[in-house]
Amino acid sequence: MARRPLPRILSTGSAQIARSRELARTAADSATDVLHPLITLTRGLGRLAAAGRLKWAETPKDRRGPLLFLAASVVLVVALVPYGPLLAVITLMAAAAWQGRDRTPPVPEGPDESQTQRLQALYEALVPHFSTTDEDPSPLYALGGDWEKAFPAYEFDGSGRIAHLAVRYPAYFPDGEAEPRARVQHLLASKSGRGREYLFEWDEEGNELTLRVLAPLPTDIAAQRFVTAPGETVLGFTDPSHVLRTLPLTHGERQRDVPPVVWRTGVRSTEPHLLAVGQPGSGTSTLLRSLALQALQYGDVLVVDGGGTGEYACLTGRDGVLGVEVGLAGALASLEWAAHETERRLIEANRARQEGHPPPDDTRRPLWILLDRPTAFTHLAEADGHKDPQSLLQVPLRHGRAASVTVVVAEQFDHLDDLGDAVRQHTRARVVLGPASARQLEALLGAPAHTTPLDHVPPGRGYARLGTGPVHRLQVPATADPYDDATSDAHRQAVLDLLPPRTTPADGETVPAPAEAVALESS
Secondary structure, X not given: OOOOOOOHHHHOXXXXXXXXXXXXXXXXXXXXXXXXXXXXXXXXXXXXXXXXXXXXXXXXXXXXXXXXXXXXXXXHHHXXXXXXXXXXXXHHHHXXXXXXXXXXXXXXXXXXXXXXXXXXHHHHHHHHHHOOOOOOOOOOOOOOOOHHHHOOEEEEOOOOOEEEEEEEOOOOOOOOXXXXXXXXXXXXXXXXXXXXXXXXXXXXXXXXXXXXXXXXXXXXXXXXXXXXXXXXXXXXXXXXXXXXXXXXXXXXXEEEEEOEEEEXXXXXOOOOOEEEEXXXXXXXXXXXXXXXXXXXXXXXXXXXXXXXXXXXXXXXXXXXXXXXXXXXXHHHHHHHHHHHHHHXXXXXXXXXXXXXXXXXXXXHOOEEEEEXXXXXXXXXXXXXXXXXHHHHHHHHHHXXXXXXXXXXXXXXXXXXXXXXXXXXXXXOEEEEEOOOOHHHHHHHHOOOOOEOOOOOOOOOEEEXXXXXXXXXXXXXXXXXXXXXXXXXXXXXXXXXXXXXXXXXXXXXXXXXXXXXXXXXXXX
């Protein structure tokens, strides 16, 4: 079926509007140039009048009469002198022109001496990388060459360090290879100033590299209810230039819009499972707590804590929390039940579709399986002769998307080799938190990061990649353990407000809670 052309008003309207705006801007600039002397005189007369009013207000009342008499005498003398009024008007216009001149200091053209030395040193350092052939008759990079041709645009911050830089490079530079690009990026980051994150944008068609300094991501955003649809989970927050969506967040008494990294799960998700990796203290447990609080809004959660540090004690006995297991026996029993539950959901949903009915509600309710350091149970299972708990994850990982089952695994760098093949193959959504080298990021995310990783980062800071999408900088919202003494009161209360109420069994007995937890929640 042929597509019908758009109406002429729609196809040419934007061009006409742009042309009208350009004409209006040109007319305004021309009028400003023509009326510039009149604008200067008017501004000068206003300043002279303001100075006169100020002088009159500062004059004591007993001296205002003689002052008026003196002014009247001067006006009379000027009126009686030949050509006096004309000379007075010329003097007044000259004074107004002098007072109405533009007093803003002129912007210095070009860099100062220290900035020139910095750019020249950076140019000399790039010569071995961009001057790789002796057959170039007019090389762009040469020892003692001109840096102005290589750096068409540059900006400096208040401390005198480079904030933005455009670098031209010869066409024979292998910008399609990872290693030469990494060497150039490392050099630029080292020479421009350490301790900052830089974004590198390679324009391979135009043979130009753009370096920009990135602002640090906000670390003061606490856990809260995010405005998301069912099946959407907020992993954290990123730069506004790479995400087209923002979320309204509450920060104290203020509200602001922050671009999020949204992970979509469910039946239509292309990356239904996630793997989070980091160093100890990097914030992987914080990420799992944040995901658990968001998942409890629409589904059920099963937590398996291999670390055994009590990071998820606040979830014990809550509505929607199926269990928080910290021992090997409980982990095996829970994961075995999760595997059977996944199979049951598949069978029930398939049976309903064959009969022409929608799937039952219990098969569509999301089930989240959160595992923190599951390799710790692997060593215990080998020592006791039990089954590896990771082997029970094959069914939820392989068939979890059809059964509305989501698996999230958090592990440390030192024990990545102990993860099973099923976890590696089916967790295509990846998060790396904490300090990591460029090689580690590329190996885990499957693509190099376009920013320079830092050696010292706050907890919850890292990178995220969902499937084959781009690599995003990530800052996980502060979701601290409310039962930890080191947690601030604001972050503790934010988590406690999001926790669902405690489950009341059918026989009327209440679920026991730690005395410290009861005291914290009651306060």
